[in-house]
Amino acid sequence: xxxxxxxxxxxxxxHGKIRFTSHRDVARIWERTLRRASLPVxxxxxxxxxxxxxxxxxxxxxxxxxxxxxxxxxxPDRTDLAMDLESLATELxxxxxxxxxxxxxxxxDRRTPSLQESVTSCIWxxxxxxxxxxxxxCAVARALAAEDLVVTRERKGKQxxxxxxxxxxxxxxxxxxxxxxxxxxxxxRLLAELGTQPRAVRVAELLAALDPxxxxxxxxxxxxxxxxxxxxxxxxPLSAAASPAPAGAM
Amino acid sequence: MNSLWPQLxxxxxxxxxxxxxxxxxxxMQTPTHGPGIVSWLLTYPDTYExxxxxxxxxxxxxxxxxxxxxxAERSYAPWTDMEAVIRRERIPxxxxxxxxxxxxxxxxxxxxxxxxxxxxLVNCIDLAGVPIHSSHRADSDPLIGVGGHCTYNPxxxxxxxxxxxxxxxxxxxxxxxxxVREWKVAGKNSGTxxxxxxxLSKLPGVYVPSMYxxxxxxxxxxxxxxxxxxxxxxxxxxxxxxxxxWPYPKNQLVPMTEVVHDRLSVEVFRGCTRGCRFCQAGMITxxxxxxxxxxxxxxxxxxxxxxxxxxxxxTSLSTADFSGIxxxxxxxxxxxxxxxxxxxxxxxRVDAFTVGIAAEIQRARRTGLTFAxxxxxxxxxxxxxxxxxxxxxxxxxxSAFSQGWRRMKLYFLTGLPTETDEDTLGIAELARNCxxxxxxxxxxxxxxxSVGGFVPKxxxxxxxxxxxxxxxxxxxxxxxxxxxxxxxGVQLKWHDPKATLAEGITSRGDRRLGPVIEYxxxxxxTFQEWSEHFSYELWLEGMAANDCDVDWYVHRHRTEDExxxxxHLSAGLHKDFLWQDWRDALDELGLEDCRWTPCYDCGACTGxxxxxxxxxxxxxxxxxxxxxxxxxxxxxxxxxxxxxxKIDAGAVGS
Ligand code: SF4
Numbered sequence: 001x002x003x004x005x006x007x008x009x010x011x012x013x014x015h016g017k018i019r020f021t022s023h024r025d026v027a028r029i030w031e032r033t034l035r036r037a038s039l040p041v042x043x044x045x046x047x048x049x050x051x052x053x054x055x056x057x058x059x060x061x062x063x064x065x066x067x068x069x070x071x072x073x074x075x076p077d078r079t080d081l082a083m084d085l086e087s088l089a090t091e092l093x094x095x096x097x098x099x100x101x102x103x104x105x106x107x108x109d110r111r112t113p114s115l116q117e118s119v120t121s122c123i124w125x126x127x128x129x130x131x132x133x134x135x136x137x138c139a140v141a142r143a144l145a146a147e148d149l150v151v152t153r154e155r156k157g158k159q160x161x162x163x164x165x166x167x168x169x170x171x172x173x174x175x176x177x178x179x180x181x182x183x184x185x186x187x188x189r190l191l192a193e194l195g196t197q198p199r200a201v202r203v204a205e206l207l208a209a210l211d212p213x214x215x216x217x218x219x220x221x222x223x224x225x226x227x228x229x230x231x232x233x234x235x236x237p238l239s240a241a242a243s244p245a246p247a248g249a250m
Numbered sequence: 251m252n253s254l255w256p257q258l259x260x261x262x263x264x265x266x267x268x269x270x271x272x273x274x275x276x277x278m279q280t281p282t283h284g285p286g287i288v289s290w291l292l293t294y295p296d297t298y299e300x301x302x303x304x305x306x307x308x309x310x311x312x313x314x315x316x317x318x319x320x321x322a323e324r325s326y327a328p329w330t331d332m333e334a335v336i337r338r339e340r341i342p343x344x345x346x347x348x349x350x351x352x353x354x355x356x357x358x359x360x361x362x363x364x365x366x367x368x369x370x371l372v373n374c375i376d377l378a379g380v381p382i383h384s385s386h387r388a389d390s391d392p393l394i395g396v397g398g399h400c401t402y403n404p405x406x407x408x409x410x411x412x413x414x415x416x417x418x419x420x421x422x423x424x425x426x427x428x429x430v431r432e433w434k435v436a437g438k439n440s441g442t443x444x445x446x447x448x449x450l451s452k453l454p455g456v457y458v459p460s461m462y463x464x465x466x467x468x469x470x471x472x473x474x475x476x477x478x479x480x481x482x483x484x485x486x487x488x489x490x491x492x493x494x495x496w497p498y499p500k501n502q503l504v505p506m507t508e509v510v511h512d513r514l515s516v517e518v519f520r521g522c523t524r525g526c527r528f529c530q531a532g533m534i535t536x537x538x539x540x541x542x543x544x545x546x547x548x549x550x551x552x553x554x555x556x557x558x559x560x561x562x563x564x565t566s567l568s569t570a571d572f573s574g575i576x577x578x579x580x581x582x583x584x585x586x587x588x589x590x591x592x593x594x595x596x597x598x599r600v601d602a603f604t605v606g607i608a609a610e611i612q613r614a615r616r617t618g619l620t621f622a623x624x625x626x627x628x629x630x631x632x633x634x635x636x637x638x639x640x641x642x643x644x645x646x647x648x649s650a651f652s653q654g655w656r657r658m659k660l661y662f663l664t665g666l667p668t669e670t671d672e673d674t675l676g677i678a679e680l681a682r683n684c685x686x687x688x689x690x691x692x693x694x695x696x697x698x699x700s701v702g703g704f705v706p707k708x709x710x711x712x713x714x715x716x717x718x719x720x721x722x723x724x725x726x727x728x729x730x731x732x733x734x735x736x737x738x739g740v741q742l743k744w745h746d747p748k749a750t751l752a753e754g755i756t757s758r759g760d761r762r763l764g765p766v767i768e769y770x771x772x773x774x775x776t777f778q779e780w781s782e783h784f785s786y787e788l789w790l791e792g793m794a795a796n797d798c799d800v801d802w803y804v805h806r807h808r809t810e811d812e813x814x815x816x817x818h819l820s821a822g823l824h825k826d827f828l829w830q831d832w833r834d835a836l837d838e839l840g841l842e843d844c845r846w847t848p849c850y851d852c853g854a855c856t857g858x859x860x861x862x863x864x865x866x867x868x869x870x871x872x873x874x875x876x877x878x879x880x881x882x883x884x885x886x887x888x889x890x891x892x893x894x895x896k897i898d899a900g901a902v903g904s
Contacts (some may be wrong), residue, residue: 020268025507032558064264097274
């Protein structure tokens with residue numbers, strides 16, 4: 001069967017209590033949200049048809065985000081390409097739980113590579129606690145100066161070793177932070193750009209690999225970037241995929 | 251705001267499934283608390299995943315919050331890892347709505363749907379910082395209330411609770427709120443708790459165990475009698491006469507994390523008069539009260555739109571008995587089509603009509619179908635009054651396989667009264683025959699047989715029956731294992747007979763079991779419903795340590811004149827009706843469904859001046875289970891009808 005579905009790419013955030021939901025939970029939240037908004041989502045064929053949604057890199061349970069992405073395939077016959085995406089974003093945000101909002105969306109070419117394949121790095125704001133700023137600065141300097149940052153992890157029951165160093169694209173100490181009433185507690189703030197290809201480095205892995213290991217408190221994904229191999233230019237998944245006009249999707 | 255959230259939040263990254271503790275459900279309320287407002291913490295004493303979908307709790311949550319003088323929040327038993335964390339950090343049991351401490355509520359009310367949650371009940375009371383024994387509570391402590399099916403014999407937990415609600419809670423919570431508000435406004439002064447409890451005990455459907463004296467005659471119970479003249483001698487259950495007046499929940503809670511029944515639920519009727527003799531739910535919820543079909547349809551379409559769910563379950567006992575079933579099902583799937591909306595009927599009758607309904611709603615997803623014949627032989631099914639003939643079952647199974655289903659699940663009980671090995675082995679025979687039927691359609695056809703040990707329950711005709719021992723149940727399961735070992739396509743699953751024994755201890759016990767439950771709890775025996783936490787040894791030790799004889803409590807047949815621990819409570823059913831039904835069972839006599847035949851005067855309607863509310867005067871098509879109507883295979887129903895003998899009231903001693 002020919003696939004001429006229309007693809008809608010959405011960026012959303014996730015803050016507050018809802019951050020304790022898992023990646024799978026978020027997928028179910030979206031399925032319900034889209035049905036409530038009566039969006040003409042395309043369904044898979046077969047025994048138990050599923051709505052065609054595809055999510056980007058999983059966010060660890062407990063982490064917050066300003067930059068989560070989701071691709072939705074819509075039935076072309078029932079989709080109005082001229083629809084007002086701004087009011088749709090408002091409507092979807094109204095159906096999402098407290099703490100989640102749609103921050104941007106656009107039609108993209110249906111041949112756009114998936115988020116999983118195309119995102120190359122993420123920017124993380126990492127607050128670490130129970131440690132002073134000097135210790136953090138030393139740990140960071142040591143990691144950046146090191147030739148490798150080897151971690152072992154279990155994969156399908158086997159121990160595998162990985163070098164994280166090439167995937168630590170940047171790591172900066174922003175400085176000490178004070179507690180405030182938005183949920184921030186006193187600690188030291190880091191900013192990191194971590195690569196996602198061939199696999200995404202998790203924040204917890206990085207902190208555990210530092211010397212001394214650091215304890216995370218509040219972690220926020222600020223951006224996801226797609227770097228163009230040839231031009232080395234960075235763009236976010238919405239602008240990278242933005243088709244010249246919705247017509248490109250038809 | 252006395253929210254514990256700031257303390258909880260840093261701990262959540264360290265526990266499994268933290269979304270259990272955040273609330274945030276769609277439909278969650280943020281009630282206001284205040285001096286003139288009675289606050290209820292509605293608690294389900296098992297995990298969030300199991301407790302959240304509980305409809306009873308959700309109904310009361312809305313009803314209380316709609317009252318200007320009521321505020322309700324919810325809580326669930328924290329999993330063992332979370333319990334360890336909050337005990338270490340000295341954080342009490344909390345609500346998931348606004349994360350308030352359990353001890354800040356006026357009432358902590360538990361839904362008790364399974365006896366094995368009793369140790370969790372005690373644990374939650376303790377976690378809330380409330381003394382576990384009602385007699386040790388101070389005036390300012392929250393009142394501990396319980397409701398739900400288990401409370402038809404609340405005696406084993408009588409020491410731990412302040413009040414019990416029998417039957418439907420919709421109206422009772424209002425009455426309780428009013429009394430508690432007066433007491434709260436007056437300042438909950440020292441020495442006034444006893445007076446409040448006494449007032450509560452006079453409300454219809456409310457039982458206050460501490461207002462009653464228990465007397466024994468040796469090992470036997472001599473009676474449970476009121477300590478004061480104004481406290482009623484018998485407590486009658488509450489019954490909502492017209493379900494149409496209670497279209498709840500109006501805003502079913504949609505959890506943000508996965509729960510056991512992650513779908514919309516619409517209760518289509520309450521009560522059941524099929525008269526299955528092992529089934530406590532059927533007996534205690536009589537009479538049948540249907541929700542008007544248009545209301546059901548409206549609740550389905552509005553509910554699906556509001557929640558975004560793609561599945562709706564129509565809940566009741568034996569759902570195909572709903573007189574508007576076909577219309578409701580057609581309407582439910584007509585809006586969006588069966589590829590996008592599925593309808594679940596968790597409780598199904600065994601017949602071809604039912605398969606027809608299932609075909610209507612599972613056009614797309616014909617994976618599995620579940621039937622509950624309950625017993626393996628016709629003789630046995632007459633004893634338990636589950637009048638499904640072999641032809642009905644095979645007709646249903648044939649029609650299901652021919653319409654594309656490939657898997658069938660069959661539920662059975664073993665350890666039933668008068669059961670012989672032949673009856674037990676009949677289960678395997680039935681299953682093999684079903685597989686044979688399936689193979690003519692699909693070579694991969696399979697049947698899963700699920701066998702549970704029978705636990706006699708209060709207010710059923712089997713309440714006098716001595717439960718099979720653990721070893722006897724093991725032996726019967728062994729018989730079935732041996733017999734099905736070489737039966738291709740038959741998969742046998744069974745419930746642990748040790749857990750069946752523990753359930754037997756608590757289901758018909760008296761107040762002497764309080765210390766046993768406390769023993770199991772003190773020794774770490776929480777989450778007894780979970781096989782990885784269930785401890786058979788703790789229950790046996792607890793019984794021995796408190797001089798309670800397992801054999802006497804569980805395996806002994808009771809006699810007609812014995813005072814039963816729940817005799818001072820009433821589900822409306824006359825004891826002589828139940829006794830006669832017990833005798834009929836032993837004589838293998840079936841009893842028709844009273845919805846469509848003359849009344850047997852069991853007491854459920856007659857005693858309360860209410861009646862069945864069904865939309866149709868004729869039985870639903872295809873129901874041969876004692877309805878006297880048979881559309882599935884033709885022929886008359888071999889039910890032996892017994893003219894009800896006049897019972898000599900003196901002779902039954904009630
Ligand atoms: S009182 Fe009569 S009609 Fe009502 S449930 Fe009992 S037997 Fe049936």
